[in-house]
Amino acid sequence: MALALCLPLLAAVGILATGRWPNLREGVTILTSLVVFGVVLNLLPGVMSGARPGFTALQVMPGLALAFEIEPLGMLYALVASGLWIPTALYSIGYCRAHGEENQTRFFACFALAIFAALGIAFSRNLFTLFLFYEILTLSTYPLVTHYGNDEARRAGRTYLGILLTTSILFLLLAIIWTWHVSGTLEFSPGGILAGRVEGPLVAVLLALYAFGTGKAALMPFHRWLPAAMVAPTPVSALLHAVAIVKAGVFTILKVIVYVFGIDFLTETGASIWLMYAASFTLLAASVIALTKDNLKARLAYSTISQLAYIVLGAALATATGVFGSGMHIAMHAVGKITLFFCAGAIFVATHKKNVSEMDGLGRTMPFTLTAFFVASMSIIGLPPTGGSWSKWYLALGAAEGHHAIFVGVFMISSLLSIGYLMPLVGRAFFFAPTPSHDAESMSGAGEAPASGFWSSIKEAPVLCVAPLCVTATGCILLFFYAPKVLDLLQTMSLGR
Amino acid sequence: MTEHLPALQTVLPLMAAPICVLLRQATLVRIFSVAVAWTCLAIALTLLEMVSTDGPISYALGGWVAPLGIEYRVDLLNAYVLVLVSAIASVVMAFPLEGSELRIPRERHFLFYALLLLCISGLLGITITGDLFNIFVFLEISSLAAYALIGLGTDRRALTAGFSYLVMGTVGGTFILIGTGLVYQMTGTLNIVDLADRLPAVSGTRTVWMSFAFLVVGTSIKLAAFPLHQWLPNAYTYAPSIVTAFLSATATKVAYYVLIRVVFTIFGAAFVFERVGLSNLLLPLSLIAMAVGSLAAIYQTDIKRLLAYSSIAQIGYMTLGLSLANVDGLTGGLVHLFNHGLIKGGLFLVVACALLRVGSPTIEALSGLGRRMPLTMAAFVVGGLSLIGVPGTVGFVSKWFLVLGALDKGLYFVAFIILASSLLAVVYIWRVVEVMYFQSPSHAPVREEAPLSMLIPTWVLIGSTIYFGLDTDLTAGVANRAAQYLLGGGL
Numbered sequence: 001m002a003l004a005l006c007l008p009l010l011a012a013v014g015i016l017a018t019g020r021w022p023n024l025r026e027g028v029t030i031l032t033s034l035v036v037f038g039v040v041l042n043l044l045p046g047v048m049s050g051a052r053p054g055f056t057a058l059q060v061m062p063g064l065a066l067a068f069e070i071e072p073l074g075m076l077y078a079l080v081a082s083g084l085w086i087p088t089a090l091y092s093i094g095y096c097r098a099h100g101e102e103n104q105t106r107f108f109a110c111f112a113l114a115i116f117a118a119l120g121i122a123f124s125r126n127l128f129t130l131f132l133f134y135e136i137l138t139l140s141t142y143p144l145v146t147h148y149g150n151d152e153a154r155r156a157g158r159t160y161l162g163i164l165l166t167t168s169i170l171f172l173l174l175a176i177i178w179t180w181h182v183s184g185t186l187e188f189s190p191g192g193i194l195a196g197r198v199e200g201p202l203v204a205v206l207l208a209l210y211a212f213g214t215g216k217a218a219l220m221p222f223h224r225w226l227p228a229a230m231v232a233p234t235p236v237s238a239l240l241h242a243v244a245i246v247k248a249g250v251f252t253i254l255k256v257i258v259y260v261f262g263i264d265f266l267t268e269t270g271a272s273i274w275l276m277y278a279a280s281f282t283l284l285a286a287s288v289i290a291l292t293k294d295n296l297k298a299r300l301a302y303s304t305i306s307q308l309a310y311i312v313l314g315a316a317l318a319t320a321t322g323v324f325g326s327g328m329h330i331a332m333h334a335v336g337k338i339t340l341f342f343c344a345g346a347i348f349v350a351t352h353k354k355n356v357s358e359m360d361g362l363g364r365t366m367p368f369t370l371t372a373f374f375v376a377s378m379s380i381i382g383l384p385p386t387g388g389s390w391s392k393w394y395l396a397l398g399a400a401e402g403h404h405a406i407f408v409g410v411f412m413i414s415s416l417l418s419i420g421y422l423m424p425l426v427g428r429a430f431f432f433a434p435t436p437s438h439d440a441e442s443m444s445g446a447g448e449a450p451a452s453g454f455w456s457s458i459k460e461a462p463v464l465c466v467a468p469l470c471v472t473a474t475g476c477i478l479l480f481f482y483a484p485k486v487l488d489l490l491q492t493m494s495l496g497r
Numbered sequence: 498m499t500e501h502l503p504a505l506q507t508v509l510p511l512m513a514a515p516i517c518v519l520l521r522q523a524t525l526v527r528i529f530s531v532a533v534a535w536t537c538l539a540i541a542l543t544l545l546e547m548v549s550t551d552g553p554i555s556y557a558l559g560g561w562v563a564p565l566g567i568e569y570r571v572d573l574l575n576a577y578v579l580v581l582v583s584a585i586a587s588v589v590m591a592f593p594l595e596g597s598e599l600r601i602p603r604e605r606h607f608l609f610y611a612l613l614l615l616c617i618s619g620l621l622g623i624t625i626t627g628d629l630f631n632i633f634v635f636l637e638i639s640s641l642a643a644y645a646l647i648g649l650g651t652d653r654r655a656l657t658a659g660f661s662y663l664v665m666g667t668v669g670g671t672f673i674l675i676g677t678g679l680v681y682q683m684t685g686t687l688n689i690v691d692l693a694d695r696l697p698a699v700s701g702t703r704t705v706w707m708s709f710a711f712l713v714v715g716t717s718i719k720l721a722a723f724p725l726h727q728w729l730p731n732a733y734t735y736a737p738s739i740v741t742a743f744l745s746a747t748a749t750k751v752a753y754y755v756l757i758r759v760v761f762t763i764f765g766a767a768f769v770f771e772r773v774g775l776s777n778l779l780l781p782l783s784l785i786a787m788a789v790g791s792l793a794a795i796y797q798t799d800i801k802r803l804l805a806y807s808s809i810a811q812i813g814y815m816t817l818g819l820s821l822a823n824v825d826g827l828t829g830g831l832v833h834l835f836n837h838g839l840i841k842g843g844l845f846l847v848v849a850c851a852l853l854r855v856g857s858p859t860i861e862a863l864s865g866l867g868r869r870m871p872l873t874m875a876a877f878v879v880g881g882l883s884l885i886g887v888p889g890t891v892g893f894v895s896k897w898f899l900v901l902g903a904l905d906k907g908l909y910f911v912a913f914i915i916l917a918s919s920l921l922a923v924v925y926i927w928r929v930v931e932v933m934y935f936q937s938p939s940h941a942p943v944r945e946e947a948p949l950s951m952l953i954p955t956w957v958l959i960g961s962t963i964y965f966g967l968d969t970d971l972t973a974g975v976a977n978r979a980a981q982y983l984l985g986g987g988l
Contacts, residue, residue: 061894061969132888139887146935154935158927165923169886170916177897177912181904 001053001070004039004082005123007032008116012109019105026093029108033085036115040075040082047075048489054125063185066132069125071188072493073258073327076486077251078122080334084243085115087468091342092235094464098349101233106143111239113140118244121251127176127186127260130252131168134216137248138164144236145229152231159228164215167222172213175206179260188255190494192262203261203271210256211275216249217312218305220282227301234345237297242337246304247330250311254326257315263495266318267402275316280410283309287417294355296344299421300337303380306414307333313407314395320495322398327490328483329391332379335475336388339376340422342469343369346461356425361434363426365459368466370429372473377422379476382415387479394487499543503556503569506540506579506625507635509533510618517611526607527594530614534583534590537621541579548576549975555627563627564688570627574979577831578624578754580971581838585746585958586617589739592846592954598651598737609649613743616642620751629677629763630687632755633670636719639751640666643744647736655735658728665718665728672715679708680763692763700768709773712759719752722816723786726809733805734858738849741801745808746842750834753815757831760819761983770822779820784914786813791921795928800851801858803925804844807884810918811837817915818899824980826902829895831976836883836891836965843958844880847873850947850955860929864936873947874933876959881926883962886919890966894973 011032018025046053047070054069070078092111096104117140120133138161146157180186182197198206215222226246230237240246257266266272283306290302307329314326346369347353347362363370379386382393392411399407460466479486513533517526548554553572557563571579590613594606601608619639623632644666648659681687683704684695699705714725721729729749733741760769769775790810797803811833818830848858850873855862867874879890886892896915903911946952965972 058967060967061897061973066967128888135887136889139882149935154931157931161923161927165885166920169919169923170913173896174900174912174916177900178904181901 001039001043001068001123002055004036004043004078005068005116005119007036007039008112008119012112012116015105015109015112022104025105025108026089029089029093029112030086032112033082033089033115036119037082037086040078040119043070044075044079044489047072048492050492054123060128064128064180065126066129067125068120068123068129069188070123072489072491073251073254074122074124076327076331076489077247078119080247080331081115081118081122081244084239084334084338084472087342087471088235088239088338090464091238091345091468092233094462094468095233095235095345095349098462098465099233101147103147107147107233110140110143111236114144114240114244116140118248121248125188127179127188127256130255131172131176134168134172134248134252135165137245138168138216141236141240141245144240145232147233147236148231156228156231160225163222163225167213167215170213171209175209175213178206178209188259190259190262192258192260192265194261195265203265203269204274207261207266207271207275210260211253211278211312214249214252214256216245217253218246218249218282218308219278219312220285220305223282223286223305226305227298230297230301234297234341234348237301238338238341238345241301241304242341243334246308247334250308250315250326250330253312254315254323254330257318258323258493258495263318263320263323272316272318276313276404276407279309279313279316280407282306283313283410283414284417287414287421290421291417293421294357296347296354296356296359296425297341299356300340300344303340303418303421304337306418307337307380310392310395310411310414313410314398317398317402317404317407319398319402321394321401323493323495324487324490325391325394325396325398328394328486329388331486332387332391332476332479335472335479336376336379336386339372339469339472339476340380342465342472343373343376346465346469349465350459350461356428359425360428360432362428363430364434366461368460368470370426372469373429374426375473375476377426379479380422381418385480386476387483388476389480390483390487499547500556502540502544502547503554503571503625504558506537506544507618507622509540510537510614510621514611514614514618517607517614521604521607523603523606526610527590530610531587531590533614534587534617537583537617538580538587541576541583544571545573545576545580545975547571548573549978564686564691567631568627568688568690569625570690571625572979573975573982574757574831575624575754577835577975577979578751579621581750581835582617582620582624582747585743585838585842586613588842588954588957589613589743589846592739592742592849593948593950594739598852599649600651600655601649609646612642612646615639616646616743620747623751624754627689628687629680629689629692633674633677636670636673636755639748640670640719643748646740646744647732649740650735650737652735654731658731658735662728662732665725669715669718672711672718676708676711676715679704679711683708689758689763693765696764697768700764700772706773709759709764709769712763713756713775716752716756716759720749720756720812720816721752721809722812723782723789723809726786726790726812729809730802730805733808734799734802738801738845738852738858741805742842742845742849745804745845746838749808749812750838753812753819753830753834756816757819757983766822766984776820776822779816780911783813783817783820784911786810786816787914787918788921791918791925794925795921797925798860799858800848800860800863800929801845803860803929804841804848807922807925808837808841810922811841811884814895814899814915817911818902821899821902821906821908821911822984823902823905824977824984825898825905827980827983828973828977829898829900829902831979832891832898832969832973833895835972835976836895836962839891839958839962839965840880840883843955843962844877844884846951846955846958847877847880850876850951853947853951854945860932863929864932867934869944870946871944872952873955876952876955877933878930880959880962881922881930883966885922885926888966889963891962891972892919893966894969898973
């Protein structure tokens with residue numbers, strides 16, 4: 001377990017050291033990602049059988065330690081983050097080379113650091129450790145977001161860092177110190193640590209500090225960083241804004257609700273009811289905004305915001321099923337959304353198109369990419385036979401179980417809205433005729449991109465771009481059949497006191 | 498041998514200063530001064546170790562016993578400050594003078610070392626002595642050396658900056674002297690322990706109140722506590738960076754220590770907070786210092802001035818810890834004394850490295866330096882993160898205790914302001930970071946890293962801000978015990 005944590009850190013060093021030889025450097029990335037996933041996977045059987053391996057790395061202050069422990073939620077998040085690192089690593093190599101990106105060494109090193117931070121968050125045993133890695137994640141991804149170094153990137157970087165640091169320092173840290181002040185501990189423990197120590201409306205205030213303090217969960221009105229960060233190269237958007245960062249946010253909220261507040265405590269006090277409404281608002285508003293966006297990545301960004309609100313809502317319901325649904329949605333949404341981002345990037349590499357309205361007839365030239373897009377869209381919407389259908393099922397079930405029928409409605413409406421913002425692209429790509437001007441553009445675009453893969457009659461992106469997205473799209477379908485396994489893992493979680 | 502360590506702590510650098518003048522040869526002097534500084538550090542660490550296991554040490558200077566003679570009294574609190582001062586001194590001494598903005602030529606560098614040693618001796622003396630008048634004496638030694646050191650800057654304005662510091666510093670020193678005189682008049686003793694015994698009996702008199710006021714205001718000038726900070730920005734900006742690094746990390750910290758002594762040991766928390774009500778004044782002023790200092794830092798165009806204003810804000814954190822007057826708050830203040838010393842010392846050394854290559858301390862001039870001097874600028878980023886208080890760095894530890902102290906008192910808005918002002922730190926630090934990494938320099942970026950002899954001392958300080966952010970035994974552990982002891986909880 002320490003191995004899984006240290007390896008990405010070592011990889012970052014290794015990448016910096018081998019920066020002069022690109023092939024060797026990429027070798028380091030790929031090898032580490034494979035080994036890390038292997039190590040994490042190896043921990044799975046133990047956790048499923050109820051073991052909670054852990055260790056204390058450092059005693060920072062009395063009672064405050066840098067300590068790690070694996071529990072089912074963290075296991076799931078670690079699996080998702082490390083598992084999706086592999087296709088992303090391959091994809092970024094294809095993308096960066098096809099694009100002739102600069103500063104690739106810094107790029108891959110920061111990437112490895114971000115994975116390190118994500119695993120740290122997943123394995124953290126107390127709020128302090130989680131907060132430490134949460135901030136490392138913010139800072140290590142800043143160079144990725146501002147990768148292009150131009151004015152736009154700099155502005156986006158400001159928004160990114162501004163919102164994430166402001167919320168985390170102002171609200172999250174305050175909430176953590178407050179928790180320490182009232183309970184004298186920050187350990188995640190089953191059933192929570194706050195019950196009986198905070199009372200009345202203060203519970204809701206504290207929950208608000210946590211929910212809004214976790215800026216990475218992109219709860220409105222602190223969501224602006226997510227669309228802004230889309231100026232980053234697509235692999236960054238893919239892994240970080242579909243998997244590592246945003247999931248770190250919702251994972252934190254989920255952990256806090258389950259292990260700091262305790263779902264029983266929240267149900268008794270009703271302190272999370274406002275959060276259900278706040279999350280529903282974000283959920284619906286973000287979906288509506290997504291409908292209006294023509295830029296594909298912006299549309300996906302708002303879709304992410306909306307899907308994150310699903311997870312927050314599921315957690316706020318404070319029912320066992322809701323929590324399971326949220327946990328599953330972390331995995332399902334990650335696989336689906338990363339595929340969508342991969343597709344957006346592949347389209348951009350092959351044709352230099354960013355807007356949905358320009359993508360008419362693209363299905364004829366890029367059949368693999370667009371098919372993958374279709375499959376992943378189904379998963380995001382929640383249609384069988386894809387993984388997303390299960391998580392939405394459990395989320396809705398959780399809402400019903402908590403006697404919050406209104407939120408079942410919210411889930412349904414939002415699913416309809418997601419059909420509205422995802423499916424038009426598929427329709428346009430497969431059924432509309434390509435516009436003539438667009439053909440010429442695509443020719444010149446293809447000409448610019450140095451060919452490293454195969455070029456046949458169909459003009460796909462390089463194979464290193466297309467293969468990973470096909471794999472993750474297949475993953476969406478496989479997860480439909482493996483969902484019970486995920487549920488088994490989550491059900492070993494101890495929710496009660 | 499070990500029983501004479503308290504005396505050696507100050508006498509060693511004091512004696513070493515004239516020896517420097519005799520040695521004269523630049524390299525020789527440097528090696529000698531470094532050896533002296535490191536010996537001081539060793540002594541300080543030994544003292545801390547002794548105090549933390551066996552309790553306070555009392556040393557009668559020259560064999561004259563306490564109430565009559567001068568007593569050197571080492572307890573956990575000042576042993577901790579001694580370690581900081583001598584540690585910073587050891588690092589700064591090792592930093593090469595080549596290329597630094599000193600107005601004197603190499604063959605007269607021995608004067609610089611002599612002054613620096615005098616300054617160190619004065620600061621260590623203030624810290625270690627158990628005699629109020631002796632504090633004043635050492636304060637003058639360190640201050641006079643400091644005025645001269647500031648005046649060494651190549652910029653002509655260094656002279657006026659040094660002069661205005663002299664004026665302010667002398668006013669402060671005189672206030673302290675007046676305060677000392679008044680308490681002597683009332684109690685007939687200058688020994689701190691004795692004073693603490695005798696003052697409560699006369700604490701109702703106006704003379705004692707006046708002496709308290711003079712002592713607090715006098716030390717606050719030295720501390721540059723808002724609104725008595727006017728001398729600080731110019732002094733820090735125009736002094737040679739290496740001098741600024743030393744002074745910012747030690748001089749104000751020692752003044753803070755004196756303030757704590759005056760408040761908690763001499764007059765006692767009961768008198769200061771319950772009868773005088775110092776918190777009513779100091780708490781708002783600290784909060785204003787945090788806000789105004791940080792806001793002013795945001796608008797600076799000169800990197801040294803930016804860091805100087807940031808210092809004013811950070812001093813606000815320290816005085817805030819004092820004014821909270823509970824164990825967590827005071828621990829926060831004391832931890833921040835140590836932590837801010839490391840951070841600011843490190844950051845000013847970074848500036849010294851940068852000035853080697855860019856020549857002008859404006860922020861504009863730093864553009865593209867992220868490429869030219871990656872290791873130096875990485876040090877700046879890490880130091881900046883510590884200043885912001887990102888977890889895993891020392892700044893986080895200070896803030897943790899300060900916020901806890903505020904929550905303990907039920908002052909939720911104070912807790913909020915502490916955190917909010919660290920966001921202002923994000924703004925001013927990131928302004929510099931953006932210039933360093935995103936603005937393309939006027940000419941092609943060539944990698945011109947500072948020499949190792951500069952990088953190593955810089956990274957020692959910057960690295961220690963990470964180390965002490967993760968291992969807080971020495972800092973928070975000792976500070977916490979010292980705070981409990983000061984607030985009457987026993988050692």
